[in-house]
Amino acid sequence: MNRLAVTVEWHDFADGAELAAALASQVAVRLGDAVRAGGTAVLAVSGGTTPVKLFEALSQQDIDWARVTVTLVDERFVSPESGRSNERLVHEHLLKDNAGKAKFVGLYSPASTAEAAAIAANARIDDLPRPFDVVILGMGTDGHTASFFPGGDRLAEAIDPGSKALVLPMQAEGAGEPRLTLTLPVIAEARFIVLHIEGAAKREVLERALEPGPETEMPIRAVLNHAVTPVQVYWA
Numbered sequence: 001m002n003r004l005a006v007t008v009e010w011h012d013f014a015d016g017a018e019l020a021a022a023l024a025s026q027v028a029v030r031l032g033d034a035v036r037a038g039g040t041a042v043l044a045v046s047g048g049t050t051p052v053k054l055f056e057a058l059s060q061q062d063i064d065w066a067r068v069t070v071t072l073v074d075e076r077f078v079s080p081e082s083g084r085s086n087e088r089l090v091h092e093h094l095l096k097d098n099a100g101k102a103k104f105v106g107l108y109s110p111a112s113t114a115e116a117a118a119i120a121a122n123a124r125i126d127d128l129p130r131p132f133d134v135v136i137l138g139m140g141t142d143g144h145t146a147s148f149f150p151g152g153d154r155l156a157e158a159i160d161p162g163s164k165a166l167v168l169p170m171q172a173e174g175a176g177e178p179r180l181t182l183t184l185p186v187i188a189e190a191r192f193i194v195l196h197i198e199g200a201a202k203r204e205v206l207e208r209a210l211e212p213g214p215e216t217e218m219p220i221r222a223v224l225n226h227a228v229t230p231v232q233v234y235w236a
């Protein structure tokens with residue numbers, strides 16, 4: 001495996017609340033700087049259960065949210081009304097209060113198949129300024145991030161650093177519904193990449209992923225190996 005220079009910077013916290021406050025403040029600084037420098041900023045967030053406290057803390061940050069576009073790292077191919085929808089999660093916990101002024105670009109659209117929805121999402125992501133300013137990733141205990149699931153039907157393309165696609169559909173044993181995911185290049189090129197994980201089990205999984213091994217076995221390795229900036233690990 002071509003192991004590039006992997007740099008991670010650890011930021012450890014006593015608990016999730018302390019982590020959420022610190023990370024929300026750091027993300028707000030980065031977004032504020034980006035807006036002052038270029039007029040706009042793009043933040044891509046992941047779903048799941050871990051980021052809820054972070055989203056709540058972010059929604060209170062006092063920055064020029066009207067110039068920020070929030071998008072998703074990945075999405076379940078379900079309607080935004082579904083309890084499984086990341087778009088719904090972001091609307092409920094992040095796009096409110098101060099952050100209610102932000103624009104939102106989702107990955108889901110009511111297409112007949114995840115493939116068709118991915119093509120539509122690809123066009124929407126292509127319309128956004130890149131590289132993104134901030135990308136916040138989660139990780140599963142199987143070593144997946146985004147919807148880069150081990151055994152995923154489109155995993156090879158999704159983690160190909162030369163992928164021309166920006167969004168791909170993904171089906172995998174551990175994924176539940178069909179997924180829509182940003183591809184590796186969109187994530188790896190971001191100006192500030194955060195990996196937000198909580199608990200001892202996920203820390204052990206990440207430490208194993210930092211050892212040499214196939215990216216297809218622990219797809220978080222694809223981000224660790226190709227990120228253009230040090231991956232900021234926020235752990236509690």
Ligand SMILES: O=C(O)[C@H](O)[C@@H](O)[C@H](O)[C@H](O)COP(=O)(O)O
Pocket residue numbers: 046047048049050051073074075076086137138139140144145146147
């Ligand atoms: O849509 C999703 O599920 C996420 O984008 C996914 O990549 C998530 O970050 C991990 O599965 C961790 O999820 P938890 O935070 O729920 O452990």
